[in-house]
Amino acid sequence: MSATETPAPATIPKWHVEGDWFDTCRCDVPCPCTFAQSPTYGECDGVLAWHVREGHYGAVPLAGLNVLMLGSFVGNVWAEHSDSYAALFFDERADEAQREALQMIFGGQAGSWPAELVSMAAFEVRGIDTAPIEFEVAEDLGTWRVSIPGKVDAAGEALTGPTTPEGARVQSTNMPGSETGPGQVVTWGRATANQVEAFGFEWSRAGQSSKHITFDWSGPDET
Template sequence: MAWELSGTYFEHCPCGMVCPCTTSGLTLPATVERCTVVLAFHIDAGTIDGVDVAGRTAVVVADAPRLMSEGGWKVGLYVDDGATDEQFAGLGAVFSGQRGGLWAAVAGLVGEMLGAERVPITYADEGRTHRVRVGDAIDMEIEDWVLPNADEVATLTGMTFPAPVLTMARSTRSHVDAFGVRMDSPGTNGHSAPFAWAA
């Protein structure tokens, strides 16, 4: 059976604005020695093999070489503790790339899975501000960037992952100690966008 998911997402990494990994399709190196990134996805609507996963939140934590296209990523997954066993298994299969689609392309770059856990997650998407708290492991917030004398947030177009148009943003709060991946990088890069995938 097929799957489809849609909702909102945001991410944060320690690169300066704007992340060269994202904007180059992983062909340029990060501005730091290791690329540590957290991507938080809140699912507004979706099914996996007929199982409704609306309302669930998944958070991907990755540690990768400076040039992410080299592969060897270390990746962990959190799913909110409201998920049933079926929802947890389905989301794990999608975000690990086992079910094809967008995440299958990423899966080829992963060298080690650090684990998958159900934990309390609080996700908020409030206008230009996006925040997530994952147990005691992650507490981060980003704010979409508005250029001086402008009314709308700045965006990047022509992107492929995880959505074709991403806002530019910067972190206003940054604490990550998850699956051995650590990051404290307030004031650095962030992106947010609605997403819609299917396979």
């Protein structure tokens, strides 16, 4: 079966993954894309990273594994957009069955929210690789970071200001353009690092938008 073919439903087992996602991008704070609006500067590029806290794909355990995506597009990614490109990195710690499961889920072939996002965004994939993905999220959601040595260094810190209570987080719900799907909580932040050089993507900037969002996805037959 080719990478572009979608398996018949009978071949997709019950699956569920939940965990942490964050990005660092070109937009000003707060990123308009999460409000289903056009990016601040008309186009956007950034790092998107997922950490699976709990999950399985059939009998294949996925807890603790990471996925990272580089992406760029012009226009409103939720409406009319063009020149959308992506590259994907899967956790090198995953064995063959786990890599296949991650590719099925995050590539959209296994259904649920990733399938909807892949259909809407229509990214042209520049490359797929495995890599040592280091992912950290503070328990209090004060900071988050992901890195692939020599290729990606992205980090953010929770947004604060003169009227923010100590330890409190600036959060939103019911966002019209939540990158991880409906019903998730967005914690707003600012990028402290955003450096990329891989698959034709190259930038180095900090100080722009970053945000953490939980994700919780299940296959059609999962209960």
